[in-house]
Amino acid sequence: MGHDAFMELFGSMVGVFQGKIYFLFLAGVCSGLKVTVPSHTVHGIRGQALYLPVHYGFHTPASDIQIIWLFERPHTTPKYLLSSVNKSVVPDMEYRHKFTMMPPNASLLINPLQFTDEGNYIVKVNIQGNGTLSASQKIQVTVDDPVIKPLVQTRPASGAIEHVGNMTLMCQVEGGTRLVYQWLKNGRPVYTSSTYSFSPQNNTLHIAPVTKEDIGNYSCLVKNPISEMESDIIMPTIFYGPYGLQVNSDKGLKVGEVFTVDLGEAILFDCSADSYPPNTYSWIRRTDNTTYVIKHGPRLEVTSEKVAQKTADYMCCAYNNITGRRDETRFTVIITSVGLEKLAQKGKSLSPLASITGISLFLIMSMCLLYLWKKYQPCKVFKQKLENRPETEYRKAQTFSGHEDALDDFGIYEFVAFPEASGVPRMPSRSLPASDGISGQGLHSTIYEVIQHIPAQQQDHPE
Numbered sequence: 001m002g003h004d005a006f007m008e009l010f011g012s013m014v015g016v017f018q019g020k021i022y023f024l025f026l027a028g029v030c031s032g033l034k035v036t037v038p039s040h041t042v043h044g045i046r047g048q049a050l051y052l053p054v055h056y057g058f059h060t061p062a063s064d065i066q067i068i069w070l071f072e073r074p075h076t077t078p079k080y081l082l083s084s085v086n087k088s089v090v091p092d093m094e095y096r097h098k099f100t101m102m103p104p105n106a107s108l109l110i111n112p113l114q115f116t117d118e119g120n121y122i123v124k125v126n127i128q129g130n131g132t133l134s135a136s137q138k139i140q141v142t143v144d145d146p147v148i149k150p151l152v153q154t155r156p157a158s159g160a161i162e163h164v165g166n167m168t169l170m171c172q173v174e175g176g177t178r179l180v181y182q183w184l185k186n187g188r189p190v191y192t193s194s195t196y197s198f199s200p201q202n203n204t205l206h207i208a209p210v211t212k213e214d215i216g217n218y219s220c221l222v223k224n225p226i227s228e229m230e231s232d233i234i235m236p237t238i239f240y241g242p243y244g245l246q247v248n249s250d251k252g253l254k255v256g257e258v259f260t261v262d263l264g265e266a267i268l269f270d271c272s273a274d275s276y277p278p279n280t281y282s283w284i285r286r287t288d289n290t291t292y293v294i295k296h297g298p299r300l301e302v303t304s305e306k307v308a309q310k311t312a313d314y315m316c317c318a319y320n321n322i323t324g325r326r327d328e329t330r331f332t333v334i335i336t337s338v339g340l341e342k343l344a345q346k347g348k349s350l351s352p353l354a355s356i357t358g359i360s361l362f363l364i365m366s367m368c369l370l371y372l373w374k375k376y377q378p379c380k381v382f383k384q385k386l387e388n389r390p391e392t393e394y395r396k397a398q399t400f401s402g403h404e405d406a407l408d409d410f411g412i413y414e415f416v417a418f419p420e421a422s423g424v425p426r427m428p429s430r431s432l433p434a435s436d437g438i439s440g441q442g443l444h445s446t447i448y449e450v451i452q453h454i455p456a457q458q459q460d461h462p463e
Helices: 002-027 340-346 352-375 378-387 391-401
Strands: 033-036 041-045 050-052 055-058 064-072 079-085 088-091 108-110 119-128 132-144 151-155 167-172 180-185 196-198 204-207 218-224 227-230 238-249 253-255 258-261 266-276 280-287 290-296 299-303 311-319 326-335 412-417 448-453
Touching: 033 119, 033 132, 041 050, 050 132, 151 218, 167 180, 167 218, 238 311, 238 326, 258 266, 266 280, 266 311, 266 326, 299 311
Parallel strands: 041 132, 258 326
Antiparallel strands: 033 055, 050 108, 064 079, 064 119, 079 088, 119 132, 151 167, 167 204, 180 218, 196 204, 218 227, 238 266, 253 258, 266 299, 280 290, 280 311, 311 326, 412 448
């Protein structure tokens, strides 16, 4: 009974004490004592412990240090949680297993954290010395559940036709509180536009109408104060096309919409266009103002030998079965070479480029030879050698020729050799006078007929 009476007395004292503490808190912060907290807003996870760090300091002697924690919700009066004087802690009986404090440390531990624990936590520090110094701080605590990975669904799931159909992307999350949704396309945020719109909570994206430009990788990013998660990437199905129809070839020369092909070659044409789903292709040929389908599929092989005319008109048609749209492109094939039959009749022939190259080389070589002949004529060279000959050689020439002037012996000669016959005796060679160290005794020669042709300009010289 005595213990119960004490508890009742203590409870009434705590109530009075709580009111006084709240009054002191409203008084503000006094000089000489400073209370600080790292953050005025702390986000907690439901079911886990939350630690509220508090630091204080003072510069005056203190005999007693009192720490008080209060809790308040919006539009309510603060509620007493626990307090301490020096190292003695006095908790509120209702919360003694939930809140913990280790004085003189003023920090508070909340374990476990529940949604009902969300609100403002007020800490007040009193210092007793020559007087009483007081200071306080307020911390806002939020409690949330973590975000679970979202899932994106599209409607219609089968896809939509561009410029005709609409599409809706929905972001679904199985868990989490205070969720904030954001849509991403190719990793970048999606904003409201003429075709994009969002639901009030931003968890639904509407695209109306869809176009080819709306194709991309979409994802949903969901956040709350304690976590964030992004959905898997999804690519909506949008049917479009055909766009950019064109015909290409592995051979031949393309100029605009005309292909030039040598006769005898087999040329392969490829028709392509941007479309989803892929197009169906048809090849059409036009002759004598009539058209007819010659093949289905993206490729067409044409053998130039089978083309009756030198020119042939073709057309490739692309058709999208889902969008119902079609496109076509026309082109002409021209046979440009003489053909294999003419090549067989005439034999091998040089190509125009080879012929031009050969003629050019012939002209260049002819000009070079003409230049060299004019620059180095034989008569001029021979005459220059005679004029530059030393005098001793003239004397030798005079000794052998018998003329006083050796210049008379120079000219253009023809030598005719008579073959040696068995009945023709060899004439002994004449003894030449020894001159300049040349002995004539050992000289033997064959009889030659020497005919001197004196140029017209030399006949006027005296002998």
